[in-house]
Amino acid sequence: MTGSHADPRAVAETSHTEAAEDLAQIRASVAEVLDGQADLRRTHEVMVGEQGYDPLLHELLTAELGLLGLVVPEHLGGLGLDVAAATAVIEELGARLVPGALATSLTAILAARALGPNAEPLLARVVDEQLTLAVALAEDGAGWDLEQTATRATGAGDEWALTGTKTVVAGVEAARVVLVTARNPGGELGVYAVDLAADGVDVRTHMTLDQTRRLSTVHLRGAAASRVDAPGGEGARVLLDHVRAMLALESAAAARACLDLTVDYLKVREQFGRPIGSFQALKHRCADLAVAVAGARATADHLVTTLRTGAATRSHDAALAKLVCADTLMTVAAEAIQLHGGIGFTFEHHAHLFFKRGKSTQLLAGSPTAVRAEVAALAGL
Amino acid sequence: MSDEQFRAEIRGWLQEALTGPFAEAVGTGGEGREHEAHELRREWERHLGRAGWIGLSWPTEYGGRPATLAQQVIFHEEYARAGAPGRLGHMSEQLLGPTLLAFGTPEQKARFLPRITSGEDIWCQGYSEPGAGSDLAGVRTRAVRRGDHYVITGQKVWTSLAHLADWCFVLCRTDPGSTRHAGLSYLLVPMDQPGVTVRPITQLTGTSEFNEVFFDEAVAAVEHRVGAEGEGWKVAMGTLGFERGVSTLGQQIGFRRRLDAVIARAHSNGAWLEPALRDRLVDAYIGLEVMRHSAVRLLASAGEGLSGLEASISKLQWATWNRSLGELAVDVEGAGALLTGPGYELDDAQTHFLFSRANTIYGGSNEIQRNIIAERLLGLPR
Ligand SMILES: Cc1cc2nc3c(=O)[nH]c(=O)nc-3n(C[C@H](O)[C@H](O)[C@H](O)COP(=O)(O)OP(=O)(O)OC[C@H]3O[C@@H](n4cnc5c(N)ncnc54)[C@H](O)[C@@H]3O)c2cc1C
Numbered sequence: 001m002t003g004s005h006a007d008p009r010a011v012a013e014t015s016h017t018e019a020a021e022d023l024a025q026i027r028a029s030v031a032e033v034l035d036g037q038a039d040l041r042r043t044h045e046v047m048v049g050e051q052g053y054d055p056l057l058h059e060l061l062t063a064e065l066g067l068l069g070l071v072v073p074e075h076l077g078g079l080g081l082d083v084a085a086a087t088a089v090i091e092e093l094g095a096r097l098v099p100g101a102l103a104t105s106l107t108a109i110l111a112a113r114a115l116g117p118n119a120e121p122l123l124a125r126v127v128d129e130q131l132t133l134a135v136a137l138a139e140d141g142a143g144w145d146l147e148q149t150a151t152r153a154t155g156a157g158d159e160w161a162l163t164g165t166k167t168v169v170a171g172v173e174a175a176r177v178v179l180v181t182a183r184n185p186g187g188e189l190g191v192y193a194v195d196l197a198a199d200g201v202d203v204r205t206h207m208t209l210d211q212t213r214r215l216s217t218v219h220l221r222g223a224a225a226s227r228v229d230a231p232g233g234e235g236a237r238v239l240l241d242h243v244r245a246m247l248a249l250e251s252a253a254a255a256r257a258c259l260d261l262t263v264d265y266l267k268v269r270e271q272f273g274r275p276i277g278s279f280q281a282l283k284h285r286c287a288d289l290a291v292a293v294a295g296a297r298a299t300a301d302h303l304v305t306t307l308r309t310g311a312a313t314r315s316h317d318a319a320l321a322k323l324v325c326a327d328t329l330m331t332v333a334a335e336a337i338q339l340h341g342g343i344g345f346t347f348e349h350h351a352h353l354f355f356k357r358g359k360s361t362q363l364l365a366g367s368p369t370a371v372r373a374e375v376a377a378l379a380g381l
Numbered sequence: 382m383s384d385e386q387f388r389a390e391i392r393g394w395l396q397e398a399l400t401g402p403f404a405e406a407v408g409t410g411g412e413g414r415e416h417e418a419h420e421l422r423r424e425w426e427r428h429l430g431r432a433g434w435i436g437l438s439w440p441t442e443y444g445g446r447p448a449t450l451a452q453q454v455i456f457h458e459e460y461a462r463a464g465a466p467g468r469l470g471h472m473s474e475q476l477l478g479p480t481l482l483a484f485g486t487p488e489q490k491a492r493f494l495p496r497i498t499s500g501e502d503i504w505c506q507g508y509s510e511p512g513a514g515s516d517l518a519g520v521r522t523r524a525v526r527r528g529d530h531y532v533i534t535g536q537k538v539w540t541s542l543a544h545l546a547d548w549c550f551v552l553c554r555t556d557p558g559s560t561r562h563a564g565l566s567y568l569l570v571p572m573d574q575p576g577v578t579v580r581p582i583t584q585l586t587g588t589s590e591f592n593e594v595f596f597d598e599a600v601a602a603v604e605h606r607v608g609a610e611g612e613g614w615k616v617a618m619g620t621l622g623f624e625r626g627v628s629t630l631g632q633q634i635g636f637r638r639r640l641d642a643v644i645a646r647a648h649s650n651g652a653w654l655e656p657a658l659r660d661r662l663v664d665a666y667i668g669l670e671v672m673r674h675s676a677v678r679l680l681a682s683a684g685e686g687l688s689g690l691e692a693s694i695s696k697l698q699w700a701t702w703n704r705s706l707g708e709l710a711v712d713v714e715g716a717g718a719l720l721t722g723p724g725y726e727l728d729d730a731q732t733h734f735l736f737s738r739a740n741t742i743y744g745g746s747n748e749i750q751r752n753i754i755a756e757r758l759l760g761l762p763r
Contacts, residue, residue, distance in 0.1 A: 263759045277761040280752070286759055287751035291697050298674035320670055369660075376663045381644050 019082060026081075027088045030067070033060060038098045040350045043212055046099050047353075052205065052214035053100035053174045061102055062130050069127040071109060076120060077127035083308045086110055087249050091300075094250025095257040097212045097353050101132045101171030103246055108133035108179050110307065111242035112228060115191065115235050119228040122177070122193050134175035134196075135243055136166035136218050137236075137365070144366045146181065146236050149189055153182040153225065160192055160225040161200075165217065168364065172196065172216040173205045179228065180220070181236040191235040192225035199223065210360035212353055241318040244365045245303055248321035251329040251361045252300035255293050258329070258354040262286070262336045269341075282339060289332050296321075296328040316378040322361075323371045330358035387452045388459060394432060395463040403428070403466075410467025411635075413727075413736030415590035418466065419545060423503070426470045430500025435474055439482065443490060444498030450680060457631020461638070469545060473497045473504040475628065477550050480620045484567075484608045493548075493569070505546035507537040507570070507594060508617065514539075515749050517552070518561045518614070522596060524553040524568060526610075529603050531555070531568055533576070533596040539743070543579045543592040546572050551601070552617050555610050565613035569605040576600065586735045587725040621689065621745070629676045629695055633669065636703065639733065640665055643710045646730075652713040661709055668702045690757050697750040700740035707737035 037057050046054045062068050071086045072078025079085075086106040093103045109126060112119035125131050142148030151164025162182050172178060180192050194201060200223035205216040229235025263286055266277030276282055299321040306317045333354035337344040344351045362368055382390075399407055406425055409417040429435055430444070437453050439445025448456070468474070478497050481490055496502040513519035522535025533553055543549065549570045556564030572579070576599030581589040608616040644662055647653040653662070675698065679691045710730035711718040718734070721727055727735065741747045755761045 259759075263761065266761060275762045277755075278763060283755035283761050284748065284751040286761060287697075287754035290754050290758055291694055294694050295671040295675055295698065298678045299671055301678055302674040320667055324667060324671055372660060372663045372667075375667060376659070379666060381663065381666055 019084075022081070023084055023088055026070070026085050027092060029065070030061075030089050030092045033057075033065065034092055034096050034098065038096050040096060040353065043097050043099060043353065044348075044350075047211040047214075051173060053171075054098075055174075057098075058100055058102065058132070058174055062132065067102065068105060068109065068130060068132070070106070071113060072123045072127050073113070076124045078123070083110060084304055087245075087304045087307070090246055090249045091253040095253035097254060097357055099212050099214065101134055101174035103250060104135055104171035104243075105131075105133045105175070107242050107246040108135050108239075110245075111135075111179070111239045114238050114242070114307075114310070115229045116233070118230055121226070122228050125177075129176075131177050132171075132175045134169055134171045134178045135239060136169045136172075136178050136180045137240055137243065138166060138168050140165065140167050143370070144240060145370075146189060146240060149181050149183055149236070151180065151182040151220065153184045153190065153192055153227075155225075158226050160227060161222040162192055162194060162220040162225045163222055165219050167217050168215045169218050170213055170215055170364070172203050172218060173214050178218060179239060180218075180225065181239065182225075188231065189236045190227055190231065191229040191239055193228050194220065194223050194225045208360070210356040212357055213360050237315060240365065241314050242307075244318040244322035244371075245307060247361050247365055248303055248318065248325040249300050251325040251358065252293075252296040252321075254354055254357055255296055255325065255329040255332045258332045258336050258351070259286070259289050259293050261350065261354075262289075262332075262339050265340055285335060285339070289335055292328045292331060296325040299324045316375065319366070319371050319375050319378060322365060323368060323375065326358065326361040327368065329354065330362055333358045382452075384449075384451050384455060387448070388455050391434070391456055391459045392463070394434070395459060395465055398428060398432070399463060399465060406466040407464045408466070410469070412467070412739070413584075413586050413588065413590075413732040414467060415542065416588045419469075422466050422469050423545070425466050426468070426500035426503070428500070429470075430498055433498075435470065435500055436478060436494070436498035439478065439494065439498065443494035445494075454630045454680065457628045458634050461631045461634035464638075469503050469542065470497065470500060471628075472506050472542065473502060476506060476620050477504045480550070480567075480607065480616060483619055484616050486604075488604065489569075489607065502548055503542065503546045505540050505543045505549045505572075505594075506620075507540055507543075507549040507551035509539045510536060511538050515746060517617070518565075520552050520554055520565060522551065522553040523557065524551075524555045524566060524601070525557075526555065526603065530600045531566075531603060531606070533568070533570065533599045533601060535596050537594040537596070539582070539591045540579075540594045541591045543572065543594050544581055544589075548572060549577075549594065550607075550620070551596075552613050555613075559611075562614040564611050565617070566610050567607040567613035567616040568601040569607065570596075570599060570601045574599055584736075585738070586727060586732060618689075629699070630673070630680070632699070633673055633676065636669055636672075636699070636706070639710075639729075640669055640706060642729065643706065643713055646710075647713045650713070650715070652715070658709075658713060661705075662713075665702070665706050665709060668698075668705075672698050672702060690753065693745070693750040693753045694758075696744060697747055697754070700744075700747060703733075703740050704737040707734040710734055 067089055069078035071081050074080035090103045090106055112123055138144050139150055153160050153162050155161055176196055178194050180194055182192055183189050200221040202219040203216050205214055208215050267275055269276050303317045303321040306314055336351040340351055343349050406418055406421045410422050433446050436445035437448035437456055510520055524531040524533045549572055551568050551570050552565055554564055555566040576597045578595040580593045582591055583589050652658050711734045714730050718730055
């Protein structure tokens, strides 16, 4: 994978080389661990298992590789690396459809970094206590429309109590703290951190259509919470944008992996005395998928740059990338099943994992229709 | 010079230049509009050349000027943003120029490049023939060597701007017994000579920008052969690799203007309230964003221009996108799009709708691009 430049003007600069090498190294070491411990066969085992994620792998990635501290600022005990480091890890996890809360944690950490000083105690805890985080935004009826958030926060200062129900929360089964959007008595929307072990927190984890991504309902009845964003800010929006970013990055990488899987098969599967990949009808479909994957990759890369530079287009870029990348994964995965023939329709084969991941990515953090309308509004169309 | 200074300079120059007589040239020319304002646009080429805006990044000895990749992009952006006239010299500058820089002799460079950078010579591309389109290796036009000349006989077709061009770069067969890629040569042929006949072909837009070109013992000097005799295929493929490149980002500013116009129209006539149309419009916007990010990404890693493979991806993207937007433009218009002006005079939406069908055919059709991507990027078997 190559690094990205937001702007052709950056082309001439070579000062990024060192950072790019660091990044490549992080990516490579994560990939090495995942290739050994989390190939798609392992994903199959884990997703049908009791817990829905792999605690040993989780331990390896967090405690041993120290990935949770990757982008936490140095003065809070982290490595203080660039946004790109966390996003590279999210991509590696996404490419292998790894179940669990590492991607959501890194997402929450990136969001917390962008929230300002109120989030610093939480970030310090992330490193000290190896906290895995989840993000709870959606509610019944409201979906991901922040305006309609009904969860209530009562209290003041650093002592808050949350009441409400959050649905389709990803990664809670492997998390210890959840970031929750809620409204204070003044009607203001904010972001709060809740320990999942606290009194008044009840988590129900569901079986899911996308078995690689378990989802939960989180009931909060006066659960103790601390506020992590700045009053008067746009913390909830920051959170939503980062969740979309995660989904975009994951699915751009997954789409690429799924295309590779398919192309490899077309090169070896023979019918009518020749590899089926030599049939133009199939070749052309793969070429169209390759173009779509390249486009998804470009929007994802652009989004990483947006996050890195703190550009004002964050909401727009995140919505657009989530839409494009999820749709691309869906398309590639649907074609993958078809192009594999009978084997593609089996549970044993991996194609359906991408297909199901594609659908959950499309529907999480805003449906394609809703996000399309949002993009139109944000772009002023 | 910083990029911002460069941008300010070209922007200022365009603002000033597109006044007076050239004010009339604004918005003329380009796809489906090649019939517009020939003389004025020809004069515009020279004006552009005199000011040193042709051949950015080419050596100064040939009239070029030093410019980084980013500055070339900026030039195309500002050019499109200003609505400056469609270039008559785009094939000269973007196809032949780079080909000569890569494959030409010092004499050829000295002879032809300064006349391109000064906007003096207009070139056309003589590749396609009735029997050789997608399969260019089927070229049959013959060139027989007689002393210090080649004598050329054969027919080219779909030759854009041949009716206006001074020169044509022609792919022909110099080895009579040869087939396919071997035995071809790349010749530079003056159009203004007895053995050359240009016959315009009317396109489905009712206008004509491409032509049939007949060579009946037309001549080209041996010293005007680019590359070795029999190695024309290599040179021709080199040219194809230069098609587009840094102009893709500027081209997208033009696309954005068109998209904005279609969306504005949808707002004014109520089409925006039609959910199915609105979704397509938003998707068009998203598609353009994807192309923009893709182009930036490719250029960032491309160094000079795009490789053939990258060019294939972007060609497939933009050609398909623009064709869809053309369809959308008339759908937004509704039944009103069915009426034309007198003499089949087309408005912007109609021109776009009709002409964009060519995007997916010329410069390597969508099918050919898909073959290239499948075989060279994905490694699928032939
Ligand atoms: C507006 C316009 C301007 C042009 N300007 C120029 C110019 O200036 N100079 C010049 O030399 N040429 C020019 N061309 C010609 C252009 O490059 C050719 O039209 C193009 O290469 C296609 O060739 P063809 O028309 O012979 O179609 P064909 O090659 O006969 O193709 C017909 C159809 O078959 C498909 N096809 C062919 N081979 C395959 C294959 N292997 N696999 C799958 N599908 C295939 C094609 O994609 C197409 O859909 C221009 C064309 C247009 C439309």
